[in-house]
Amino acid sequence: MADTPRNYYDLLGVDRNATPEEIKRAYRRLARELHPDVNPDPAAQDKFKAVTTAYEVLSDPEKRRIVDLGGDPLSQGAGTAGNPFAGFGGFGDVFEAFFGGGGGAGRGRRSRVRPGADALLQMSLTLDEAAFGVRKEIAVDTAIVCETCHGDGCAPGTSPRTCQTCGGSGEIQSVQRSFLGQVMTTRTCSACGGTGEQIPVPCPTCGSDGRVRARRTITVDVPAGIEDGMRIRLSGQGEVGPGGGPAGDLYVEISERPHDTFAREGADLHCTVVVPFTAAALGTDLSLETLDGEEKLEIKAGTQGGSVLTLRGKGVPRLRSSSRGDLHVHVEVRTPTRLDDAQERLLREFAALRNEDVSVSAKNGGLFGKVRDAFGGR
Ligand SMILES: [Zn+2]
Numbered sequence: 452m453a454d455t456p457r458n459y460y461d462l463l464g465v466d467r468n469a470t471p472e473e474i475k476r477a478y479r480r481l482a483r484e485l486h487p488d489v490n491p492d493p494a495a496q497d498k499f500k501a502v503t504t505a506y507e508v509l510s511d512p513e514k515r516r517i518v519d520l521g522g523d524p525l526s527q528g529a530g531t532a533g534n535p536f537a538g539f540g541g542f543g544d545v546f547e548a549f550f551g552g553g554g555g556a557g558r559g560r561r562s563r564v565r566p567g568a569d570a571l572l573q574m575s576l577t578l579d580e581a582a583f584g585v586r587k588e589i590a591v592d593t594a595i596v597c598e599t600c601h602g603d604g605c606a607p608g609t610s611p612r613t614c615q616t617c618g619g620s621g622e623i624q625s626v627q628r629s630f631l632g633q634v635m636t637t638r639t640c641s642a643c644g645g646t647g648e649q650i651p652v653p654c655p656t657c658g659s660d661g662r663v664r665a666r667r668t669i670t671v672d673v674p675a676g677i678e679d680g681m682r683i684r685l686s687g688q689g690e691v692g693p694g695g696g697p698a699g700d701l702y703v704e705i706s707e708r709p710h711d712t713f714a715r716e717g718a719d720l721h722c723t724v725v726v727p728f729t730a731a732a733l734g735t736d737l738s739l740e741t742l743d744g745e746e747k748l749e750i751k752a753g754t755q756g757g758s759v760l761t762l763r764g765k766g767v768p769r770l771r772s773s774s775r776g777d778l779h780v781h782v783e784v785r786t787p788t789r790l791d792d793a794q795e796r797l798l799r800e801f802a803a804l805r806n807e808d809v810s811v812s813a814k815n816g817g818l819f820g821k822v823r824d825a826f827g828g829r
């Protein structure tokens with residue numbers, strides 16, 4: 452296995468020129484979903500070890516340089532091959548690097564304080580709200596720090612004590628005989644879950660978890676130009692972690708309600724106006740209710756059905772930009788039906804005046820030619 456250099460970049464899902472910050476962010480995101488405390492699936496634990504290794508390598512400029520030169524910094528040197536953790540102190544250290552574990556925690560000991568999970572909420576917006584932005588209050592149900600114990604999980608007046616099973620190291624070592632000789636194995640202390648601490652008197656409010664579920668109201672500033680399916684990230688507004696650990700992020704996913712008149716396509720809007728064929732022929736002025744209020748729309752004499760009038764800058768503002776999309780008005784020309792006698796007579800006279808043969812037959816190649824053209828059949 453050590454002979455095959457793994458692609459550490461792929462493991463973290465970042466590309467080769469990712470900045471240290473991007474690498475850190477990618478690892479942090481993966482760790483939140485794969486950490487053994489959050490995800491008991493054995494496959495996830497293997498993956499967690501792999502991404503932790505990848506992070507260790509890529510966050511170390513010297514090791515990363517070796518990777519970029521086509522090597523594998525973990526495959527060199529006898530004794531380290533096959534053990535991705537040989538060069539450093541296990542993933543507890545990585546967590547402490549991120550989340551500031553308990554002071555004085557030894558190698559192998561894991562902090563009882565864990566990062567919280569991200570949370571996702573839906574927010575429904577009207578087209579106007581999405582277009583111009585809005586400030587909205589939403590109710591959020593997440594875990595927050597327990598106020599009784601301030602996160603440490605102990606009943607008031609008590610404090611965590613050193614685990615008596617492992618003596619505070621968080622791990623139990625034992626020596627086993629094998630055909631290779633004596634092998635020292637280390638496993639996580641089950642009495643304290645590897646934290647090295649036990650809570651003698653659990654907090655009556657949270658039962659030692661350090662957090663409680665609560666509903667709170669937060670204000671979300673929706674930026675102008677947001678679109679259906681986009682997510683707004685509210686840093687640190689997600690779930691508080693076990694032991695009062697740092698909160699994850701809250702994502703607010705936007706769903707835009709359909710508008711009666713306008714269909715949205717990115718920053719552009721589309722709508723349809725229906726005009727009688729007489730108005731299309733003679734021309735007329737319409738008044739159209741746009742996002743910016745009444746707008747006069749000129750239907751020029753001789754407008755064809757299917758033509759599109761574009762009102763520049765009357766669409767939706769572009770996200771984080773001062774420009775706006777356009778409003779496209781599709782003109783539909785309505786042919787009259789149920790003509791009464793007088794109307795039909797006038798139309799026939801009109802047709803005669805224009806030399807338009809109203810008894811067109813299939814032999815009329817000229818007209819078929821025009822129909823074909825209209826469908827782009829040239
Ligand atoms: Zn508590």
Ligand SMILES: [Zn+2]
Nearest residue numbers: 614617640643
């Ligand atoms: Zn213990």
